[in-house]
Amino acid sequence: MPDFPTPDLSHLTRADFRNVYEPAEDTFLLLDAIEEHPRIALDDDRQRDRDWPSVCLEIGSGSGCVSTFVAKVVGRSNALFLTTDVNPHAARATRRTGEKNEVTLDPVVMDLASALLPRLRRSVDLLIFNPPYVPTESAEVASPSNLPAPLFSISASWAGGVDGREVLDRFLPYADELLAPGGVFLMVLLEDNAPEEIITEVRDRWGWTGRRVKERRAGRERLVIVQFVRGADVHVG
Amino acid sequence: MRLITHNMLQCPVKGCSKDNFPLRIEDAEIENADADFNPQFLKRMLDRIAWGALVQTSFSLGVAKLPESPGDPNDDEFLQTLHHVLLETRVKEGRMVCNGCGHVYPIREGIPNMLLQENEV
Numbered sequence: 284m285p286d287f288p289t290p291d292l293s294h295l296t297r298a299d300f301r302n303v304y305e306p307a308e309d310t311f312l313l314l315d316a317i318e319e320h321p322r323i324a325l326d327d328d329r330q331r332d333r334d335w336p337s338v339c340l341e342i343g344s345g346s347g348c349v350s351t352f353v354a355k356v357v358g359r360s361n362a363l364f365l366t367t368d369v370n371p372h373a374a375r376a377t378r379r380t381g382e383k384n385e386v387t388l389d390p391v392v393m394d395l396a397s398a399l400l401p402r403l404r405r406s407v408d409l410l411i412f413n414p415p416y417v418p419t420e421s422a423e424v425a426s427p428s429n430l431p432a433p434l435f436s437i438s439a440s441w442a443g444g445v446d447g448r449e450v451l452d453r454f455l456p457y458a459d460e461l462l463a464p465g466g467v468f469l470m471v472l473l474e475d476n477a478p479e480e481i482i483t484e485v486r487d488r489w490g491w492t493g494r495r496v497k498e499r500r501a502g503r504e505r506l507v508i509v510q511f512v513r514g515a516d517v518h519v520g
Numbered sequence: 521m522r523l524i525t526h527n528m529l530q531c532p533v534k535g536c537s538k539d540n541f542p543l544r545i546e547d548a549e550i551e552n553a554d555a556d557f558n559p560q561f562l563k564r565m566l567d568r569i570a571w572g573a574l575v576q577t578s579f580s581l582g583v584a585k586l587p588e589s590p591g592d593p594n595d596d597e598f599l600q601t602l603h604h605v606l607l608e609t610r611v612k613e614g615r616m617v618c619n620g621c622g623h624v625y626p627i628r629e630g631i632p633n634m635l636l637q638e639n640e641v
């Protein structure tokens with residue numbers, strides 16, 4: 284398996300990171316999960332005949348670090364790498380990070396995936412979200428009923444509302460709409476967000492298989508990467 | 521914004537359910553950027569492209585004339601044209617307007633902004 288370097292972010296300055304989430308432990312844990320994923324990172328032989336994924340979508344792309352990495356691992360011409368973020372600074376940073384690393388990302392400013400449906404219904408092969416997951420007051424969360432006030436601010440990148448689950452809970456129905464048969468959804472959670480509860484809930488609602496694929500302690504928090512796979516006839520890893 | 525992205529975007533205004541796709545592009549500043557030609561990827565994408573919308577948009581921008589229905593996926597010339605339209609043609613500045621409700625979505629520095637005013641969500 285080839286080794287993939289962490290994307291070059293040297294074009295982003297302190298000033299950029301006043302407005303855009305700076306890659307941190309959660310970001311890097313997600314990169315590790317991607318690099319070790321048996322269907323995303325392929326050895327050279329299988330990479331040559333790759334026919335999956337065709338459409339990748341990252342919600343809340345921030346600096347663009349994760350989608351840039353995905354494009355490197357999947358191969359820049361093998362798929363479409365769409366990204367969304369409510370924060371226009373983040374969308375610009377995402378575009379620039381792609382350019383700096385010689386991949387093309389397609390960032391759009393929007394709430395979650397609101398302007399991609401129903402067009403992308405059951406069409407996203409690889410869905411990724413590192414959501415704002417820190418428990419906060421609801422008023423700090425970026426949401427349609429709360430726009431535009433907090434949305435340009437950096438607090439939208441971490442403020443997750445009650446139990447840190449407000450953004451996530453609002454997104455899950457979108458995930459159901461978006462994910463293609465056999466599609467993979469990778470998501471970052473805190474142990475405090477009760478990953479097992481979410482895995483059970485999603486299994487009961489849509490029959491998806493969910494499991495922890497990676498976890499790591501970061502300071503006082505424990506970060507967990509959860510993967511969901513939508514069932515399909517094809518083999519899924 | 522590449523035209524492949526435009527092909528995926530639809531008006532998110534609540535209750536706007538007629539003529540909300542494709543969004544009409546206005547005052548577009550177009551630029552071209554080379555992309556690697558990958559026929560396998562294009563073939564895989566064919567059934568995820570809203571073809572009529574692409575034909576209409578590409579014609580209205582004067583980019584290329586695409587056939588009324590998708591051409592032969594093994595025809596190299598067709599794939600080259602499709603590649604250029606979908607992946608190499610970008611709207612750098614301009615706006616998109618919903619033909620259904622009239623909402624305007626700006627495109628700045630190549631990035632479309634689909635956010636709505638609070639009272640419309």
Ligand SMILES: C[S@@+](CC[C@H](N)C(=O)[O-])C[C@H]1O[C@@H](n2cnc3c(N)ncnc32)[C@H](O)[C@@H]1O
Pocket residue numbers: 304305306307309310313342343344345346347348349367368369370373393394395396413414415416425426439440441450
């Ligand atoms: C924890 S940061 C992750 C950034 C980047 N993906 C990473 O892993 O480093 C969460 C991102 O989600 C964005 N975000 C928050 N609420 C959102 C919403 N409702 N729709 C889209 N993006 C949102 C924030 O602006 C921020 O960029």
Ligand SMILES: [Zn+2]
Pocket residue numbers: 531532533536540618619620621622623
């Ligand atoms: Zn509309």
